Amino acid sequence: EAGVTQFPSHSVIEKGQTVTLRCDPISGHDNLYWYRRVMGKEIKFLLHFVKESKQDESGMPNNRFLAERTGGTYSTLKVQPAELEDSGVYFCASSPGVHRVSETQYFGPGTRLLVL
Amino acid sequence: AQSVTQLGSHVSVSEGALVLLRCNYSSSVPPYLFWYVQYPNQGLQLLLKYTTGATLVKGINGFEAEFKKSETSFHLTKPSAHMSDAAEYFCAVSGNNQGGKLIFGQGTELSVKP
Numbered sequence: 001e002a003g004v005t006q007f008p009s010h011s012v013i014e015k016g017q018t019v020t021l022r023c024d025p026i027s028g029h030d031n032l033y034w035y036r037r038v039m040g041k042e043i044k045f046l047l048h049f050v051k052e053s054k055q056d057e058s059g060m061p062n063n064r065f066l067a068e069r070t071g072g073t074y075s076t077l078k079v080q081p082a083e084l085e086d087s088g089v090y091f092c093a094s095s096p097g098v099h100r101v102s103e104t105q106y107f108g109p110g111t112r113l114l115v116l
Numbered sequence: 117a118q119s120v121t122q123l124g125s126h127v128s129v130s131e132g133a134l135v136l137l138r139c140n141y142s143s144s145v146p147p148y149l150f151w152y153v154q155y156p157n158q159g160l161q162l163l164l165k166y167t168t169g170a171t172l173v174k175g176i177n178g179f180e181a182e183f184k185k186s187e188t189s190f191h192l193t194k195p196s197a198h199m200s201d202a203a204e205y206f207c208a209v210s211g212n213n214q215g216g217k218l219i220f221g222q223g224t225e226l227s228v229k230p
């Protein structure tokens with residue numbers, strides 16, 4: 001069974017540009033989470049999808065970040081326009097469903113974003 | 117609000133020595149506690165978790181952790197370190213009022229000396 005995959009693995013862009021990160025969860029997992037780790041800081045929650053619906057987007061930093069999950073399968077996270085402080089590692093995780101709070105979340109390898 | 121504190125951003129042990137990584141949490145609801153490990157260039161992998169029941173939890177690769185409610189702790193231990201244990205370790209908490217999102221500690225980088 002394939003794990004959570006993320007694309008690209010690395011992205012270097014200039015301030016003001018747009019970047020789109022993609023996450024493919026484990027097939028059949030209803031829950032999809034995005035997290036971010038800024039260098040030197042803890043991993044922080046960004047948002048949570050249940051199927052195609054946003055369940056919780058309380059961690060999204062501002063309206064430059066837009067997340068979608070079309071058809072309840074893969075998800076994209078777009079940053080437009082990117083700022084220097086957006087640099088960090090963006091992780092995606094998925095879990096099967098029902099017992100969200102106790103379920104194991106399966107993480108992808110992350111996308112390392114550097115904004116110059 | 118929930119929070120997690122991991123004492124020590126870097127821990128170094130000798131091969132064969134005890135590994136002890138500390139995690140304290142605060143939570144207004146019964147917590148669910150997790151330890152994840154990240155090896156270089158890989159995603160986070162679950163080591164073990166506490167949900168309910170037995171407070172001593174055994175995980176993969178010989179690791180275990182004990183949930184101590186009175187001390188609000190969930191420290192991770194391994195009796196004998198192996199070189200392959202070198203990685204970054206994350207403690208995380210979730211709760212019934214959080215909808216499934218994980219709150220992470222700052223992470224602890226474990227080095228193992230030969």
